[in-house]
Amino acid sequence: MAKIYTKCDEIPLCKFIEVYNGNLEALVVSGKVSNDELRDTASYLMQEYASIIGNNNLSFEIGKKNSIINSNIKLTLLDAAANLINMGSYKNASDILEYVGIKMADDHSKETIDKTLDAINSNRSYIEMRLTLERNKERQKQNLPVKPIDFTRERMIVGTHFKMYIDPLKYTAAEYGNMVKMMLDELKEVKSYGKRN
Incomplete structure (x- = not known):
């Protein structure tokens, strides 16, 4: 368990x-x-x-984090489905593709497989573009490639305030x-x- x-x-x-x-x-x-x-x-x-x-700002950051996590999971699923198709495991690929909204045809002709692989590549490109835009937007906003919360720095500030080490x-x-x-x-x-x- x-x-x-x-x-x-x-x-x-x-x-x-x-x-x-x-x-x-x-x-x-x-x-x-x-x-x-x-x-x-x-x-x-x-x-x-x-x-x-x-902290309401943190809630907003959390929403963005969830979106990024979901996008990364979709990319992983798309890659797994493409690999399964290339191995000829069409049923498993079809099951995975349903999670990302791609319907794979039942007939497995070369044309159908090529269409499915095109859909996978198109989705992957779109997701990667959105992730890149989001990262660039964050970097421009912060003018530095740092994470929204620097926990080490924040922990030092809180520890200094309470005059203690926060392990x-x-x-x-x-x-x-x-x-x-x-x-x-x-x-x-x-x-x-x-x-x-």
């Missing part, structure tokens, strides 16, 4: 950071889990974390998220207090 991290108060911060950066396998404690379950669990964890820290192996994502929220609330309170005086 497979076991995975499903809640922010279970997953170590170091594993959560890996998941945030796209390594969904970091969710797995033991056993084998489907990509769909990993993707759904990762999405739930990101939403839970966003609600803990109360990503010992803290859970929920514990860390609550510390971020407390720090942000304290800073907001200090800022609004300063405005009143």
Whole structure:
């Protein structure tokens, strides 16, 4: 029986950071889990974390991350289907292609196979173009090739604020998220207090 991290108060911060950066396998404690379950669990964890820290911008980033993860999964499925077609395993290829919205004809003539491979290549090119545009947009927006959240830097800031070392192996994502929220609330309170005086 497979076991995975499903809640922010279970997953170590170091594993959560890996998941945030796209390594969904970091969710797995033991056993084998489907990509769909990993993707759904990762999405739930990101939403839970966003609600803990109360950050709407993070929710937007999470939506973008999910879109990128879905695109990468589609590319993997398209590649797998193309390989299966080239090996003559048409039934398996057809089953995989259904997941990405490509209907493979029942007759397996050269013309039909070529049409299917063209559809695969066309879809792959479109997805790769969208991913490239998204990456370029992010780089232009940030003017640097950095990730939306630099957890190491953020962890150092939070640790300095609370005058403690935050070990990503010992803290859970929920514990860390609550510390971020407390720090942000304290800073907001200090800022609004300063405005009143």
